[in-house]
Amino acid sequence: MPPDHRIDDYVDPYTPEHRNGGPLRVGLGGPVGSGKTALAAALCRTLGAEYDLAVVTNDIYTTEDADFLRRNAVLPDDRIEAVQTGCCPHTAIRDDITANLDAVELLESRHPGLELVFVESGGDNLTASFSYGLVDVQVFVVDVAGGDKVPRKGGPGVTASDLLVVNKTDLAPLVGADLGVMRRDSDAVRGDRPTLLISLREDPAATEVAEWVREQVRARALQTAP
Amino acid sequence: MTAALLTLADSRLPAGGHTHSGGVEQAIAAGVLADPGSLAVFLRRRLATSGAVAAGLAAAACRAVDDADPVAALGALDAEADARTPSPALRAASRQQGRGLVRVGSRAWPHPAWAALPAQPHHPLALGVAAATGGLTPRDAAHAAAYLSISGPATAAQRLLAMDPITVAAVTARLAPEVDEVADASAEDLPAATDPLLDLLAELHAARNDRFFAS
Numbered sequence: 119m120p121p122d123h124r125i126d127d128y129v130d131p132y133t134p135e136h137r138n139g140g141p142l143r144v145g146l147g148g149p150v151g152s153g154k155t156a157l158a159a160a161l162c163r164t165l166g167a168e169y170d171l172a173v174v175t176n177d178i179y180t181t182e183d184a185d186f187l188r189r190n191a192v193l194p195d196d197r198i199e200a201v202q203t204g205c206c207p208h209t210a211i212r213d214d215i216t217a218n219l220d221a222v223e224l225l226e227s228r229h230p231g232l233e234l235v236f237v238e239s240g241g242d243n244l245t246a247s248f249s250y251g252l253v254d255v256q257v258f259v260v261d262v263a264g265g266d267k268v269p270r271k272g273g274p275g276v277t278a279s280d281l282l283v284v285n286k287t288d289l290a291p292l293v294g295a296d297l298g299v300m301r302r303d304s305d306a307v308r309g310d311r312p313t314l315l316i317s318l319r320e321d322p323a324a325t326e327v328a329e330w331v332r333e334q335v336r337a338r339a340l341q342t343a344p
Numbered sequence: 345m346t347a348a349l350l351t352l353a354d355s356r357l358p359a360g361g362h363t364h365s366g367g368v369e370q371a372i373a374a375g376v377l378a379d380p381g382s383l384a385v386f387l388r389r390r391l392a393t394s395g396a397v398a399a400g401l402a403a404a405a406c407r408a409v410d411d412a413d414p415v416a417a418l419g420a421l422d423a424e425a426d427a428r429t430p431s432p433a434l435r436a437a438s439r440q441q442g443r444g445l446v447r448v449g450s451r452a453w454p455h456p457a458w459a460a461l462p463a464q465p466h467h468p469l470a471l472g473v474a475a476a477t478g479g480l481t482p483r484d485a486a487h488a489a490a491y492l493s494i495s496g497p498a499t500a501a502q503r504l505l506a507m508d509p510i511t512v513a514a515v516t517a518r519l520a521p522e523v524d525e526v527a528d529a530s531a532e533d534l535p536a537a538t539d540p541l542l543d544l545l546a547e548l549h550a551a552r553n554d555r556f557f558a559s
Contacts, residue, residue: 123452123453123454123477123478123479201363201558202363202555202556202557202558203363203556204362204363204364204365204500204503204556204557204558205500205503205504205556205557206362206503209362210362210363213356213358214356214358214359214360214361214362214363215358216358216359216360216363216444216447216448217360217363217444217558219447220360220440220443220444
């Protein structure tokens with residue numbers, strides 16, 4: 119066996135810097151129905167004029183989210199790639215990210231100037247999270263209608279995501295959810311990591327989330343600058 | 345070198361195999377796979393055809409790493425793989441899995457042989473190069489290929505039919521002697537067995553947009 123196959127000689131070549139200025143990869147995860155696709159569409163509409171961007175979807179039925187994005191985000195077909203996850207949506211974003219990496223790399227080769235890629239996970243549960251081999255930053259989307267206990271239940275998406283989005287705040291009075299409790303519980307488990315309470319129905323531009331994404335693009339540009 | 349072989353055959357190796365059902369998803373849709381008995385029949389059929397072909401190609405690719413001209417040798421084997429894979433959907437699935445294995449294999453075991461592979465090589469070729477660069481023999485490569493030809497599909501059946509995972513493990517385990525037999529018989533040869541049923545299932549599957557698996 120050649121000496122460079124020994125663990126002592128292993129140098130990991132795969133760091134964000136190693137990707138040498140490729141697009142910022144943003145994971146969008148969260149439970150079924152929390153508004154991941156609607157958020158992706160909103161971000162594409164708001165940021166589409168500013169950045170060269172594309173989306174990877176991991177829906178159960180592969181054309182469902184892609185069709186939604188085409189209609190709602192005015193994104194051309196060649197900027198949307200759908201992957202099959204073999205019945206295991208969180209395996210495909212964390213344990214074996216091959217199919218998603220293939221999709222991201224295909225988009226990068228098709229659009230050499232790409233600046234931003236959203237990877238939208240298939241609807242999963244509170245234990246799902248993205249591997250940092252696939253994305254640079256991740257957003258976890260939950261919604262008020264799922265109950266105000268969700269932030270307290272925790273899980274890696276709620277506690278460790280780079281941004282937690284609590285969507286559908288307009289429904290809070292209808293479902294008896296206390297936004298103050300959700301804010302307090304989120305802050306308690308997330309430390310310095312930000313949480314945004316939003317309503318995509320009231321703000322279809324997802325203004326605050328889009329601003330957070332802009333900050334991440336700027337931060338990555340500084341990090342990978344020559 | 346057993347640990348390297350176990351690494352290659354491990355379903356947790358992140359090479360993308362978990363998104364491929366090896367025809368199982370469409371076999372279930374077509375009604376030819378529904379229970380442990382029909383799963384065993386399906387797996388045995390797959391092992392005898394695509395399993396044998398993959399085992400032969402993997403062993404040959406492992407040997408090609410030491411060829412005087414590995415680029416030409418691996419290129420010729422890639423064409424042999426195409427010739428043995430009539431279904432365009434299965435060719436694409438094989439190349440997709442080959443690409444995934446190159447990504448992880450070349451990080452684990454860097455070697456000039458990886459660059460000698462064609463872009464997006466057939467999966468058995470990537471497996472042969474992985475075996476060689478991991479310090480394994482052509483026979484080991486054949487065994488990994490034969491085993492992988494049934495292990496992934498068995499897991500897919502378990503997921504799609506919510507079968508008892510212990511039953512599925514037992515079915516796979518009981519096929520072990522046949523896996524070894526196919527691997528040993530294919531390691532010095534390039535078998536050209538095909539199964540028209542698997543080809544048809546793959547083509548029907550590729551046309552669907554309501555599928556969980558890539559193939």
